[in-house]
Amino acid sequence: MAAPFPVSCARRIQKELTALHAEPVPGxxxxxxxxxxxxxxxxxxxxxxGAEGTIYNGEEFNLRFRMNERYPxxxxxxxxQPPNIPLHPHIYSNGHICLSILGNDWSPALTISAVCLSIxxxxxxxxxxxxxxxxxxxxxxxxxNPKATRWMYHDDNV
Amino acid sequence: xxxxxxxxxxxxxxxxxxxxxxxTRSTVSALRVPVFPTLSSxxxxxxxxxxxxxxxSEDDMAYEDEYDNQEDDGDDSNPFPPNQSLNKAxxxxxxxxxxxxxxxxDSQNTADASSLACPRICTPDSGDYDVLSTEQVCQxxxxxxxxxxxxxxxxxxxxxxxxxxxxxDKECLMERFYEDEEKLFKDARxxxxxxxxxxxxxxxxxxxxxxxxxxxxxxxxxDCGHRFCSVCWRSYLTSKIMDENVTDKIECPAHNCRILxxxxxxxxxxxxxxxxxxxYQHGITNSFVISHRIMRWCPGVDCLFAIRxxxxxxxxxxxxxxxxxxxxxxxxxxxHDPATCLVLKRWKKKCADDSETSNWISxxxxxxxxxxxxxxxxxxxxxxxxxNSACKSEFCWICLGPWQPHGSSWFKCNRxxxxxxxxxxxxxxxxxxxxxxxxxxxxxxxxHQQSLRLETKLNNSIRIKMEELQQHNMSWIExxxxxxxxxxxxxxxxxxxxxxxxAFYLQKNNQQDIFEDNxxxxxxxxxxxxxxxxxxxxxxxxxxxxxxxxxxxxYCELRRNALVKHVHEGYEKDWWEFSL
Numbered sequence: 001m002a003a004p005f006p007v008s009c010a011r012r013i014q015k016e017l018t019a020l021h022a023e024p025v026p027g028x029x030x031x032x033x034x035x036x037x038x039x040x041x042x043x044x045x046x047x048x049x050g051a052e053g054t055i056y057n058g059e060e061f062n063l064r065f066r067m068n069e070r071y072p073x074x075x076x077x078x079x080x081q082p083p084n085i086p087l088h089p090h091i092y093s094n095g096h097i098c099l100s101i102l103g104n105d106w107s108p109a110l111t112i113s114a115v116c117l118s119i120x121x122x123x124x125x126x127x128x129x130x131x132x133x134x135x136x137x138x139x140x141x142x143x144x145n146p147k148a149t150r151w152m153y154h155d156d157n158v
Numbered sequence: 159x160x161x162x163x164x165x166x167x168x169x170x171x172x173x174x175x176x177x178x179x180x181x182t183r184s185t186v187s188a189l190r191v192p193v194f195p196t197l198s199s200x201x202x203x204x205x206x207x208x209x210x211x212x213x214x215s216e217d218d219m220a221y222e223d224e225y226d227n228q229e230d231d232g233d234d235s236n237p238f239p240p241n242q243s244l245n246k247a248x249x250x251x252x253x254x255x256x257x258x259x260x261x262x263x264d265s266q267n268t269a270d271a272s273s274l275a276c277p278r279i280c281t282p283d284s285g286d287y288d289v290l291s292t293e294q295v296c297q298x299x300x301x302x303x304x305x306x307x308x309x310x311x312x313x314x315x316x317x318x319x320x321x322x323x324x325x326x327d328k329e330c331l332m333e334r335f336y337e338d339e340e341k342l343f344k345d346a347r348x349x350x351x352x353x354x355x356x357x358x359x360x361x362x363x364x365x366x367x368x369x370x371x372x373x374x375x376x377x378x379x380x381d382c383g384h385r386f387c388s389v390c391w392r393s394y395l396t397s398k399i400m401d402e403n404v405t406d407k408i409e410c411p412a413h414n415c416r417i418l419x420x421x422x423x424x425x426x427x428x429x430x431x432x433x434x435x436x437x438y439q440h441g442i443t444n445s446f447v448i449s450h451r452i453m454r455w456c457p458g459v460d461c462l463f464a465i466r467x468x469x470x471x472x473x474x475x476x477x478x479x480x481x482x483x484x485x486x487x488x489x490x491x492x493x494h495d496p497a498t499c500l501v502l503k504r505w506k507k508k509c510a511d512d513s514e515t516s517n518w519i520s521x522x523x524x525x526x527x528x529x530x531x532x533x534x535x536x537x538x539x540x541x542x543x544x545x546n547s548a549c550k551s552e553f554c555w556i557c558l559g560p561w562q563p564h565g566s567s568w569f570k571c572n573r574x575x576x577x578x579x580x581x582x583x584x585x586x587x588x589x590x591x592x593x594x595x596x597x598x599x600x601x602x603x604x605x606h607q608q609s610l611r612l613e614t615k616l617n618n619s620i621r622i623k624m625e626e627l628q629q630h631n632m633s634w635i636e637x638x639x640x641x642x643x644x645x646x647x648x649x650x651x652x653x654x655x656x657x658x659x660x661a662f663y664l665q666k667n668n669q670q671d672i673f674e675d676n677x678x679x680x681x682x683x684x685x686x687x688x689x690x691x692x693x694x695x696x697x698x699x700x701x702x703x704x705x706x707x708x709x710x711x712x713y714c715e716l717r718r719n720a721l722v723k724h725v726h727e728g729y730e731k732d733w734w735e736f737s738l
Binding site for chain 2: 008011012015016070072073074101105107108109110114
């Protein structure tokens with residue numbers, strides 16, 4: 001269907017997945033990776049478990065990574081998948097996440113596991129389950145791809 | 159100061175918005191980079207570590223690579239594609255319309271300062287400014303960097319980053335350099351270059367981007383110590399420059415490392431890719447012109463020249479020697495004497511936004527007292543029935559009270575003059591007044607603008623007439639009075655146009671009366687002159703008309719000068735107070 005990934009990009013994703021198997025991020029399991037890296041965009045699905053002692057204890061969330069052929073120079077598209085989308089002040093009900101490293105602060109030296117780690121810590125440090133204040137408006141107007149949104153990061157507490 | 163502040167306003171406003179919302183819809187922003195003739199490779203001369211941007215020779219184009227197909231940043235056949243230049247113009251336009259509060263606040267401060275100084279008209283041969291081609295801009299920038307780099311004893315690449323951090327204010331840089339060097343480098347996100355080499359270690363290691371294990375010599379990096387392989391560097395820089403349009407401040411690819419990558423490394427990595435290199439150099443030159451307070455791109459559409467002031471940046475009128483566009487150096491708009499940049503900016507914003515629509519609504523409609531639907535009365539009696547099917551309330555149009563107590567003798571609503579109704583009427587009165595006042599000035603402003611446009615046509619017809627007259631045994635010199643008169647007429651129109659902008663914001667005082675008298679005189683004289691020129695001039699009546707036209711034109715010129723002089727005097731003596 002589409003042009004295959006450039007070799008360097010495929011190799012990098014492959015290595016990252018191997019590293020994820022070898023050193024998994026606590027609370028994160030790899031559900032399904034790409035069978036081949038032949039397609040232009042590749043989905044990697046993760047399961048994130050709410051850590052003990054946090055308000056998400058016992059909950060399970062599906063997280064989808066989608067890379068394009070410019071990865072790692074362009075950030076991956078990372079969204080939570082329905083049905084269970086965490087109630088969090090930085091996560092919109094369509095699964096989009098407001099996280100600086102997925103946008104402006106992305107660096108090619110970041111990895112899937114670094115992103116997972118950030119998301120887990122973002123969930124763990126949350127004290128109150130609630131949606132972002134502009135959730136209703138956002139989900140009506142947002143594109144499917146969170147990267148089409150220009151994010152403003154203003155809250156470093158949660 | 160003003161130019162500097164304005165250019166940074168976009169950053170400031172970004173920060174300010176941070177606390178307002180998580181997100182904004184992404185939009186395709188017009189590229190600010192104008193198209194230049196090609197600039198060339200930074201030449202790295204290892205001897206004295208000087209780095210220069212030079213113009214590309216045409217055969218450099220042989221390097222065209224894949225990016226050339228995607229990028230229309232000027233190929234040989236048509237180096238100045240019009241749409242791109244339009245983008246430039248449009249981006250400028252956006253700058254004017256997107257007036258942020260910060261922007262206005264900043265310019266307000268500077269406007270106060272500039273209100274002391276008088277506008278000044280610089281002619282091309284006054285030596286107050288030069289018009290530079292992009293090549294010359296480049297040359298100027300290189301010389302500028304070299305000068306400072308010699309003084310500070312730093313490599314040119316580092317100096318450029320530092321200068322860019324201070325918006326090319328060398329005094330500021332020097333001051334900070336000798337004050338607290340360490341802090342300066344930290345703030346500018348630059349590492350003080352050391353003698354240490356920039357290669358990786360000799361042993362093999364893994365690149366943090368592609369995860370390949372490579373020889374140490376393959377690794378490169380800026381002075382922050384982060385090392386990546388050359389292939390990844392190239393991909394990273396290409397993606398930054400070509401896809402993200404970042405040229406001025408490229409950060410090291412390591413996470414959370416904000417150190418800036420210098421030109422030397424960029425050129426070493428992407429120097430062989432002609433399109434990337436060119437775009438990078440264009441970006442650098444553009445940011446130089448934009449942030450240097452004595453420089454500005456000529457705002458003319460498709461004009462690729464820059465204006466460099468030799469005097470301190472102030473409210474001056476400059477003429478681009480290339481496209482003959484006359485503009486204000488401070489704001490880049492057309493020359494708008496006697497209105498200040500700030501006043502003009504407010505005015506344009508007001509004309510562009512919807513505030514007058516809402517004024518019209520509040521002046522000409524009322525709200526249903528029950529459901530608050532907006533109602534415009536277009537006839538009939540004052541017993542109004544709301545057409546909103548969910549409401550259908552009946553009320554009196556005059557007092558907005560319920561209709562029932564009015565009974566048959568409806569005009570007794572004077573007794574319902576409750577405070578609310580009175581306040582509503584007062585508000586309406588106010589809106590109506592504001593609207594009328596605005597429309598008064600707006601109509602006059604637009605009239606002159608339109609006349610100015612129409613008189614370009616007059617210009618042509620006068621030229622034809624002049625040729626006709628010359629065949630009617632008049633000499634060339636004898637008909638020049640017509641050309642002169644049209645020039646005067648156009649000048650007067652332009653001044654008049656902006657006097658209405660000036661007057662709209664002006665607060666009442668005695669000087670304002672004098673100003674209005676001057677304005678009145680000039681307007682009257684201008685219209686008479688315009689009338690003379692519109693008249694049919696034939697060989698028979700030309701002698702009679704000539705004196706009239708000449709006298710009138712001279713008078714107009716006189717009145718215009720008097721008006722402008724009076725306004726300038728007011729700026730000097732602080733007569734004018736604006737309600738902005």
